[in-house]
Amino acid sequence: MLINLTELLSNVGYTKTFQTDILLNVYESNIGTYDIVDKQPLELIITNIAKNKLTISGEVDLTFNIPCDRCLEDVKTNIRFSIEKSIDMSDDVSDEVKELEEQDYINGYNLDVDKLVYDEILINFPSKTICKEACKGLCMKCGANLNISECNCDRHVLDPRMAAIQDIYNNYKEV
Ligand SMILES: [Zn+2]
Ligand SMILES: [Zn+2]
Structure with missing residues:
Protein backbone atom coordinates (compact mmCIF):
# COMPACT_ATOMS: atom_id res chain seq x y z
CA MET A 1 0.00 0.00 0.00
CA LEU A 2 1.38 3.38 -1.04
CA ILE A 3 0.36 6.72 0.46
CA ASN A 4 0.96 9.72 -1.73
CA LEU A 5 2.55 12.49 0.35
CA THR A 6 2.30 15.33 -2.19
CA GLU A 7 -0.73 17.01 -0.60
CA LEU A 8 0.80 16.82 2.89
CA LEU A 9 4.13 18.19 1.73
CA SER A 10 2.58 21.32 0.26
CA ASN A 11 0.78 22.39 3.48
CA VAL A 12 2.87 23.14 6.58
CA GLY A 13 0.90 22.30 9.74
CA TYR A 14 -1.42 19.92 7.92
CA THR A 15 -2.31 16.58 9.54
CA LYS A 16 -4.02 13.69 7.88
CA THR A 17 -5.07 10.29 9.20
CA PHE A 18 -4.92 7.29 6.90
CA GLN A 19 -6.64 3.96 7.46
CA THR A 20 -4.66 1.37 5.61
CA ASP A 21 -4.43 -2.37 5.42
CA ILE A 22 -1.11 -4.09 5.85
CA LEU A 23 -0.69 -6.32 2.81
CA LEU A 24 2.09 -8.50 4.24
CA ASN A 25 0.95 -12.10 4.76
CA VAL A 26 4.35 -13.60 5.37
CA TYR A 27 7.30 -12.09 7.16
CA GLU A 28 10.52 -13.24 5.58
CA SER A 29 13.87 -12.16 6.94
CA ASN A 30 17.21 -13.59 7.94
CA ILE A 31 15.72 -14.75 11.26
CA GLY A 32 13.19 -16.97 9.47
CA THR A 33 9.91 -17.04 7.62
CA TYR A 34 6.71 -16.60 9.61
CA ASP A 35 3.07 -16.52 8.53
CA ILE A 36 1.04 -13.52 9.56
CA VAL A 37 -2.28 -15.06 10.59
CA ASP A 38 -4.14 -11.99 11.82
CA LYS A 39 -3.76 -8.25 11.47
CA GLN A 40 -5.57 -5.07 12.37
CA PRO A 41 -5.94 -2.19 9.92
CA LEU A 42 -3.24 0.37 10.53
CA GLU A 43 -4.11 3.97 11.36
CA LEU A 44 -1.29 6.27 10.37
CA ILE A 45 -1.23 9.91 11.38
CA ILE A 46 1.02 11.99 9.19
CA THR A 47 1.78 15.59 10.08
CA ASN A 48 3.66 18.22 8.17
CA ILE A 49 5.69 19.88 10.96
CA ALA A 50 7.85 22.14 8.79
CA LYS A 51 8.78 22.62 5.18
CA ASN A 52 9.50 19.15 3.79
CA LYS A 53 9.46 17.60 7.26
CA LEU A 54 6.85 15.02 8.19
CA THR A 55 6.15 12.92 11.24
CA ILE A 56 4.47 9.54 10.93
CA SER A 57 2.88 7.71 13.83
CA GLY A 58 0.72 4.65 14.20
CA GLU A 59 0.08 1.43 16.12
CA VAL A 60 0.79 -1.90 14.46
CA ASP A 61 -1.07 -5.02 15.62
CA LEU A 62 -0.05 -8.28 13.94
CA THR A 63 -0.34 -11.93 14.90
CA PHE A 64 2.33 -14.37 13.75
CA ASN A 65 2.72 -18.12 13.81
CA ILE A 66 6.10 -18.59 15.50
CA PRO A 67 7.39 -22.09 16.24
CA CYS A 68 7.98 -22.94 19.91
CA ASP A 69 11.73 -22.94 20.66
CA ARG A 70 11.40 -26.35 22.34
CA CYS A 71 8.73 -28.40 20.49
CA LEU A 72 8.51 -26.46 17.21
CA GLU A 73 4.69 -26.28 17.31
CA ASP A 74 3.35 -23.00 15.96
CA VAL A 75 2.48 -20.49 18.65
CA LYS A 76 0.08 -17.68 17.76
CA THR A 77 2.00 -14.63 18.90
CA ASN A 78 0.54 -11.15 18.92
CA ILE A 79 3.06 -8.38 18.33
CA ARG A 80 2.06 -4.76 18.85
CA PHE A 81 4.28 -1.78 18.50
CA SER A 82 4.22 1.92 17.79
CA ILE A 83 5.74 3.56 14.79
CA GLU A 84 7.19 7.02 15.34
CA LYS A 85 9.16 8.43 12.46
CA SER A 86 10.24 11.84 11.36
CA ILE A 87 11.37 12.26 7.82
CA ASP A 88 13.05 15.05 5.98
CA MET A 89 12.20 15.19 2.31
CA SER A 90 14.19 18.31 1.46
CA ASP A 91 16.08 18.08 -1.77
CA ASP A 92 19.18 19.41 -0.02
CA VAL A 93 19.37 16.33 2.20
CA SER A 94 21.98 14.32 0.40
CA ASP A 95 21.31 10.79 -0.79
CA GLU A 96 24.02 9.65 1.61
CA VAL A 97 22.12 10.93 4.64
CA LYS A 98 18.90 9.40 3.32
CA GLU A 99 20.66 6.08 2.98
CA LEU A 100 22.06 6.32 6.51
CA GLU A 101 18.58 6.90 7.86
CA GLU A 102 17.39 3.89 5.90
CA GLN A 103 14.35 5.61 4.55
CA ASP A 104 13.77 2.89 2.01
CA TYR A 105 10.05 3.12 2.76
CA ILE A 106 9.96 6.50 1.01
CA ASN A 107 9.75 6.09 -2.70
CA GLY A 108 9.69 9.44 -4.49
CA TYR A 109 6.67 11.18 -2.92
CA ASN A 110 5.09 7.93 -1.76
CA LEU A 111 5.20 6.21 1.60
CA ASP A 112 5.37 2.43 1.25
CA VAL A 113 3.40 1.29 4.30
CA ASP A 114 4.39 -2.36 4.07
CA LYS A 115 8.10 -1.54 3.89
CA LEU A 116 7.78 0.78 6.86
CA VAL A 117 6.05 -1.96 8.89
CA TYR A 118 8.43 -4.66 7.68
CA ASP A 119 11.48 -2.73 8.90
CA GLU A 120 9.96 -2.35 12.38
CA ILE A 121 8.94 -6.00 12.81
CA LEU A 122 12.50 -7.21 13.34
CA ILE A 123 13.14 -4.70 16.15
CA ASN A 124 9.96 -5.82 17.90
CA PHE A 125 10.24 -9.54 17.28
CA PRO A 126 10.31 -11.72 20.43
CA SER A 127 13.72 -13.26 21.09
CA LYS A 128 12.16 -16.30 22.73
CA THR A 129 8.92 -18.14 21.98
CA ILE A 130 7.61 -21.10 23.96
CA CYS A 131 4.12 -22.62 23.74
CA LYS A 132 3.90 -22.96 27.53
CA GLU A 133 6.32 -22.73 30.46
CA ALA A 134 6.04 -26.49 31.02
CA CYS A 135 6.69 -27.43 27.39
ZN1 LIG B 1 11.91 -40.75 21.71
ZN1 LIG C 1 6.46 -26.13 22.98
Whole structure:
Protein backbone atom coordinates (compact mmCIF):
# COMPACT_ATOMS: atom_id res chain seq x y z
CA MET A 1 0.00 0.00 0.00
CA LEU A 2 1.38 3.38 -1.04
CA ILE A 3 0.36 6.72 0.46
CA ASN A 4 0.96 9.72 -1.73
CA LEU A 5 2.55 12.49 0.35
CA THR A 6 2.30 15.33 -2.19
CA GLU A 7 -0.73 17.01 -0.60
CA LEU A 8 0.80 16.82 2.89
CA LEU A 9 4.13 18.19 1.73
CA SER A 10 2.58 21.32 0.26
CA ASN A 11 0.78 22.39 3.48
CA VAL A 12 2.87 23.14 6.58
CA GLY A 13 0.90 22.30 9.74
CA TYR A 14 -1.42 19.92 7.92
CA THR A 15 -2.31 16.58 9.54
CA LYS A 16 -4.02 13.69 7.88
CA THR A 17 -5.07 10.29 9.20
CA PHE A 18 -4.92 7.29 6.90
CA GLN A 19 -6.64 3.96 7.46
CA THR A 20 -4.66 1.37 5.61
CA ASP A 21 -4.43 -2.37 5.42
CA ILE A 22 -1.11 -4.09 5.85
CA LEU A 23 -0.69 -6.32 2.81
CA LEU A 24 2.09 -8.50 4.24
CA ASN A 25 0.95 -12.10 4.76
CA VAL A 26 4.35 -13.60 5.37
CA TYR A 27 7.30 -12.09 7.16
CA GLU A 28 10.52 -13.24 5.58
CA SER A 29 13.87 -12.16 6.94
CA ASN A 30 17.21 -13.59 7.94
CA ILE A 31 15.72 -14.75 11.26
CA GLY A 32 13.19 -16.97 9.47
CA THR A 33 9.91 -17.04 7.62
CA TYR A 34 6.71 -16.60 9.61
CA ASP A 35 3.07 -16.52 8.53
CA ILE A 36 1.04 -13.52 9.56
CA VAL A 37 -2.28 -15.06 10.59
CA ASP A 38 -4.14 -11.99 11.82
CA LYS A 39 -3.76 -8.25 11.47
CA GLN A 40 -5.57 -5.07 12.37
CA PRO A 41 -5.94 -2.19 9.92
CA LEU A 42 -3.24 0.37 10.53
CA GLU A 43 -4.11 3.97 11.36
CA LEU A 44 -1.29 6.27 10.37
CA ILE A 45 -1.23 9.91 11.38
CA ILE A 46 1.02 11.99 9.19
CA THR A 47 1.78 15.59 10.08
CA ASN A 48 3.66 18.22 8.17
CA ILE A 49 5.69 19.88 10.96
CA ALA A 50 7.85 22.14 8.79
CA LYS A 51 8.78 22.62 5.18
CA ASN A 52 9.50 19.15 3.79
CA LYS A 53 9.46 17.60 7.26
CA LEU A 54 6.85 15.02 8.19
CA THR A 55 6.15 12.92 11.24
CA ILE A 56 4.47 9.54 10.93
CA SER A 57 2.88 7.71 13.83
CA GLY A 58 0.72 4.65 14.20
CA GLU A 59 0.08 1.43 16.12
CA VAL A 60 0.79 -1.90 14.46
CA ASP A 61 -1.07 -5.02 15.62
CA LEU A 62 -0.05 -8.28 13.94
CA THR A 63 -0.34 -11.93 14.90
CA PHE A 64 2.33 -14.37 13.75
CA ASN A 65 2.72 -18.12 13.81
CA ILE A 66 6.10 -18.59 15.50
CA PRO A 67 7.39 -22.09 16.24
CA CYS A 68 7.98 -22.94 19.91
CA ASP A 69 11.73 -22.94 20.66
CA ARG A 70 11.40 -26.35 22.34
CA CYS A 71 8.73 -28.40 20.49
CA LEU A 72 8.51 -26.46 17.21
CA GLU A 73 4.69 -26.28 17.31
CA ASP A 74 3.35 -23.00 15.96
CA VAL A 75 2.48 -20.49 18.65
CA LYS A 76 0.08 -17.68 17.76
CA THR A 77 2.00 -14.63 18.90
CA ASN A 78 0.54 -11.15 18.92
CA ILE A 79 3.06 -8.38 18.33
CA ARG A 80 2.06 -4.76 18.85
CA PHE A 81 4.28 -1.78 18.50
CA SER A 82 4.22 1.92 17.79
CA ILE A 83 5.74 3.56 14.79
CA GLU A 84 7.19 7.02 15.34
CA LYS A 85 9.16 8.43 12.46
CA SER A 86 10.24 11.84 11.36
CA ILE A 87 11.37 12.26 7.82
CA ASP A 88 13.05 15.05 5.98
CA MET A 89 12.20 15.19 2.31
CA SER A 90 14.19 18.31 1.46
CA ASP A 91 16.08 18.08 -1.77
CA ASP A 92 19.18 19.41 -0.02
CA VAL A 93 19.37 16.33 2.20
CA SER A 94 21.98 14.32 0.40
CA ASP A 95 21.31 10.79 -0.79
CA GLU A 96 24.02 9.65 1.61
CA VAL A 97 22.12 10.93 4.64
CA LYS A 98 18.90 9.40 3.32
CA GLU A 99 20.66 6.08 2.98
CA LEU A 100 22.06 6.32 6.51
CA GLU A 101 18.58 6.90 7.86
CA GLU A 102 17.39 3.89 5.90
CA GLN A 103 14.35 5.61 4.55
CA ASP A 104 13.77 2.89 2.01
CA TYR A 105 10.05 3.12 2.76
CA ILE A 106 9.96 6.50 1.01
CA ASN A 107 9.75 6.09 -2.70
CA GLY A 108 9.69 9.44 -4.49
CA TYR A 109 6.67 11.18 -2.92
CA ASN A 110 5.09 7.93 -1.76
CA LEU A 111 5.20 6.21 1.60
CA ASP A 112 5.37 2.43 1.25
CA VAL A 113 3.40 1.29 4.30
CA ASP A 114 4.39 -2.36 4.07
CA LYS A 115 8.10 -1.54 3.89
CA LEU A 116 7.78 0.78 6.86
CA VAL A 117 6.05 -1.96 8.89
CA TYR A 118 8.43 -4.66 7.68
CA ASP A 119 11.48 -2.73 8.90
CA GLU A 120 9.96 -2.35 12.38
CA ILE A 121 8.94 -6.00 12.81
CA LEU A 122 12.50 -7.21 13.34
CA ILE A 123 13.14 -4.70 16.15
CA ASN A 124 9.96 -5.82 17.90
CA PHE A 125 10.24 -9.54 17.28
CA PRO A 126 10.31 -11.72 20.43
CA SER A 127 13.72 -13.26 21.09
CA LYS A 128 12.16 -16.30 22.73
CA THR A 129 8.92 -18.14 21.98
CA ILE A 130 7.61 -21.10 23.96
CA CYS A 131 4.12 -22.62 23.74
CA LYS A 132 3.90 -22.96 27.53
CA GLU A 133 6.32 -22.73 30.46
CA ALA A 134 6.04 -26.49 31.02
CA CYS A 135 6.69 -27.43 27.39
CA LYS A 136 8.62 -30.71 27.38
CA GLY A 137 10.08 -30.24 23.93
CA LEU A 138 11.07 -32.98 21.52
CA CYS A 139 12.73 -36.30 22.28
CA MET A 140 16.39 -35.97 21.31
CA LYS A 141 16.38 -39.51 19.98
CA CYS A 142 13.18 -40.00 17.98
CA GLY A 143 11.91 -36.45 17.65
CA ALA A 144 8.53 -37.21 19.27
CA ASN A 145 6.70 -34.23 20.73
CA LEU A 146 6.80 -35.10 24.44
CA ASN A 147 3.83 -32.83 25.18
CA ILE A 148 1.63 -35.16 23.15
CA SER A 149 2.99 -38.56 24.13
CA GLU A 150 5.92 -40.13 25.93
CA CYS A 151 8.02 -42.16 23.54
CA ASN A 152 9.75 -45.34 24.65
CA CYS A 153 13.25 -44.01 24.19
CA ASP A 154 15.66 -44.20 27.08
CA ARG A 155 17.00 -40.70 26.90
CA HIS A 156 19.57 -41.22 29.65
CA VAL A 157 21.59 -43.87 27.84
CA LEU A 158 22.47 -42.33 24.53
CA ASP A 159 24.18 -44.09 21.69
CA PRO A 160 27.83 -43.02 21.18
CA ARG A 161 27.07 -40.53 18.42
CA MET A 162 24.38 -38.85 20.50
CA ALA A 163 26.62 -38.95 23.57
CA ALA A 164 29.23 -36.97 21.66
CA ILE A 165 26.63 -34.37 20.79
CA GLN A 166 25.48 -34.34 24.40
CA ASP A 167 29.08 -33.72 25.53
CA ILE A 168 29.44 -30.81 23.16
CA TYR A 169 26.15 -29.44 24.45
CA ASN A 170 27.20 -29.83 28.09
CA ASN A 171 30.58 -28.22 27.46
CA TYR A 172 28.85 -25.37 25.72
CA LYS A 173 26.55 -24.84 28.70
CA GLU A 174 29.50 -24.58 31.09
CA VAL A 175 31.11 -21.74 29.16
ZN1 LIG B 1 6.46 -26.13 22.98
ZN1 LIG C 1 11.91 -40.75 21.71
